[in-house]
Amino acid sequence: MAEFKYPEALEEVIEHLKRLPGIGRRTAERLALAMLKWDGEKIIAFGESLVKLPVVVTFCPECGALAENGEKCLICRDPARDTKLLCVVEDFSQIMSIEKSGFFKGVYHVLGGKLSPLEKRSAEDLNINSLPGRIEELAVREIILALSPDVEGQATAMYIARLLQDKKLEITRLAQGLPAGADISFADAATIAAAFSGRRNI
């Protein structure tokens, strides 16, 4: 007896969905089958927004946050932001949670990860070496390292502290209000606000 298979086009969609974090084969199947029930126009609209994604969504040339069409991000374009305060984050997703807390009024610098000898990620693989230049340009007075409190986050913080040791500025870390290894992306607004107000010099 021939093995039952979904039509090829449906299998393709399932395979794509499986690449998403937390989505296994069964969930991918369920999602793909649910999409089949959408009317044609909705599926086309969904497909078109996916096609647009890599073209329209770009990274801010200043800070590395998400932006549109190669332009600066909304935060770098906002004259009301305090450029003397620079918050260093690992990933652009963390900006969203910090912004939701409404506590921070400075600007950001997105590293795009943290140093990791195990995963062979060195400073050259991250957006670290542009930091000194940005600090000069923006006349930054305080750098806030919003890095995760794990070993790699610590190593990254130490590297940055050493890189900037000759600069006249304060380097602080967020208070350890976040559970060890926790990602700031998932912290609530009150936790983030507390972590910012309790920040310490390193």
Ligand SMILES: [Zn+2]
């Ligand atoms: Zn920006």
